[in-house]
Amino acid sequence: MHARRLAASLAAPILLAIAISLAPGEANAATRLRAVTLSDPLDGVSEFRPRIAGDTVVWQRGSGTGAEVMRWDGTQAVNMSNNGVADENPETDGIHIVWQQGSAPNRDIAIYDLVTRTSTILSSLGDEVFPLISGPYLAWIKMVDADGEVFVDPGPIGDQVTGDLLVHSSFQMDGANVVWSQGDDLGQTPGLTDDLHDIAVWNGELQGFFVLTGIDTDDIKPVIANDVVVWQAGPDGSGDIWYGDTVGTSNLLFDGSDERNPDTDGTRAVWQHWDGLDFDLFLVNLASPNAAVPFTNDAFDDVTPQIDGTKVVWVKEVTPGDSEIWFSWDGAPPEPLRASQNNGRDDVAPRLDGDSFVYESCLNLGEPSEICDVVRVPEPRGELLGALACVAMAFLLARTRRS
Numbered sequence: 126m127h128a129r130r131l132a133a134s135l136a137a138p139i140l141l142a143i144a145i146s147l148a149p150g151e152a153n154a155a156t157r158l159r160a161v162t163l164s165d166p167l168d169g170v171s172e173f174r175p176r177i178a179g180d181t182v183v184w185q186r187g188s189g190t191g192a193e194v195m196r197w198d199g200t201q202a203v204n205m206s207n208n209g210v211a212d213e214n215p216e217t218d219g220i221h222i223v224w225q226q227g228s229a230p231n232r233d234i235a236i237y238d239l240v241t242r243t244s245t246i247l248s249s250l251g252d253e254v255f256p257l258i259s260g261p262y263l264a265w266i267k268m269v270d271a272d273g274e275v276f277v278d279p280g281p282i283g284d285q286v287t288g289d290l291l292v293h294s295s296f297q298m299d300g301a302n303v304v305w306s307q308g309d310d311l312g313q314t315p316g317l318t319d320d321l322h323d324i325a326v327w328n329g330e331l332q333g334f335f336v337l338t339g340i341d342t343d344d345i346k347p348v349i350a351n352d353v354v355v356w357q358a359g360p361d362g363s364g365d366i367w368y369g370d371t372v373g374t375s376n377l378l379f380d381g382s383d384e385r386n387p388d389t390d391g392t393r394a395v396w397q398h399w400d401g402l403d404f405d406l407f408l409v410n411l412a413s414p415n416a417a418v419p420f421t422n423d424a425f426d427d428v429t430p431q432i433d434g435t436k437v438v439w440v441k442e443v444t445p446g447d448s449e450i451w452f453s454w455d456g457a458p459p460e461p462l463r464a465s466q467n468n469g470r471d472d473v474a475p476r477l478d479g480d481s482f483v484y485e486s487c488l489n490l491g492e493p494s495e496i497c498d499v500v501r502v503p504e505p506r507g508e509l510l511g512a513l514a515c516v517a518m519a520f521l522l523a524r525t526r527r528s
Contacts (some may be wrong), residue, residue, distance in 0.1 A: 135160070138234075139349060144287050149389075158463075160463075160464035160465070161500065163182060163202055163500065164498045169496065169498045170186055171487075171495060172195065172498055172499050173497040174215070174474075175485065176215060177473075178219035178478055178479045180199070181219045183195065183217045185212075185214065185215055188211075188213070189211060190228065192212050193206045194206045194224045197501065205222060206226070206235070210227050211226070215223050216258060217258070218260060219239075220239055220240060221237065221238055221258045223237075224235040224256065230268065231251075231252060232254055234247040234253050235247075242400055252266050257296060257303065260299055262298070263277070263278045264276065264298055266293060272289075272290060273392045274288055275305065278430060280327070280329070286303075286327050287313055291307040291308055293307050295345060298438075299349045300329070301330045302327065303329070304326050304347045304348075305324075306325070306344060306346070306347055307322060307512055308343065322343045323336050323337065324338065326335040326349075326373075331371075334375065335353060336367040337367075337375040342360075343358070343360055346386060348387060348389055349371075350389050350390050350391035351391025353389055354371065355367070355378065355394045355396075357384065358377075362383055363383060365378075366378040366396050367396065368411065380411065383426075386430070388431050388432050392410070392411060392434075394408070394411060394432070395431075396430065397410045397429075398419070402426060405419055405423070406420040406421045407420060408432075422452075425443050426441070426442040427440070428441075428442060429473070431475050431477035431482065435455045436453070436454055438450065439475065440474075441461070446490070447468065447469055447473055448465075449465045449466055449471060450472045452482075470487055471488075472485070473485050473490065479499065480503060483499060
């Protein structure tokens with residue numbers, strides 16, 4: 126009896142701390158975000174292009190014929206390919222992992238099902254690259270000609286969506302919808318060296334193809350979420366931000382001197398805004414598209430933002446060779462990820478999904494000697510509280526058994 130009372134009295138403070146941590150409205154909850162390096166920082170191999178969906182994180186390790194697709198299984202990095210050929214450009218929807226396998230001109234699409242733990246190779250004549258997956262929908266580029274064409278399954282007869290002289294890039298997918306930027310980058314149209322780009326959408330539910338275009342300029346860098354498309358209209362240095370839908374509607378969202386790299390969760394949008402001195406972030410609720418507001422404002426460049434609900438994460442270029450990851454959780458003021466401060470590395474390319482994000486942490490970024498690692502920031506409080514709960518329950522159980 127005395128052991129049970131002692132166990133309960135000792136476990137109670139731990140459980141109370143957990144309850145307090147779970148209480149809503151804690152202003153500094155986000156500061157407890159922990160960064161976990163998923164790749165091996167000592168192996169001398171660059172690991173990059175992380176993707177996250179729920180608890181699934183995948184990335185590419187190495188390049189060329191030695192490239193492999195890696196996955197974090199919760200405790201360690203697992204090689205998903207390991208087949209002696211190039212495995213590149215992985216993507217995931219949290220249930221499947223897809224990537225391109227092999228070397229040009231005979232690359233195939235590989236699919237791994239995380240539920241059944243089975244792999245499928247979609248082998249066909251031709252060169253298939255840049256796969257995307259969302260539930261039952263699969264999209265890819267097939268090099269049936271010099272510029273490549275967009276294929277979607279399920280899609281039109283033969284799965285081929287495009288058949289033109291345009292290059293298709295910035296490929297993204299959400300649900301049944303696929304979006305990309307298309308233009309004559311190869312100069313195949315007589316008299317033109319580079320056609321202005323438009324935003325193209327394949328609406329999987331309607332089985333329809335739509336083109337979104339703004340003013341007479343390059344439309345590039347599209348992102349899509351919940352039937353909302355946001356993109357950059359104009360090249361870096363003179364872009365505006367536009368938005369539209371998956372049935373052909375487009376509108377100007379923000380007219381500035383240099384607006385870049387938008388992202389959206391379907392409800393809000395965020396992007397880089399040049400204020401005349403540096404890049405800050407602007408944010409807008411798409412229900413009030415004419416009411417964009419500054420989200421950051423300091424003396425450093427804030428770039429490549431990601432947004433999901435009330436979470437925003439981005440890169441702050443504080444010092445050359447030592448850029449940092451910054452974030453704002455649930456309306457709290459922006460703050461740095463402590464693990465990325467003054468670490469002598471460029472922390473870049475964040476990808477946000479829910480309460481977790483991944484990014485690349487790189488040495489010698491952009492140089493031939495570049496080496497990157499993949500870092501994940503788990504959901505705030507989740508891992509810490511889980512560990513505390515396990516400790517409390519184990520302690521309580523051990524004390525009870527002894528009595």
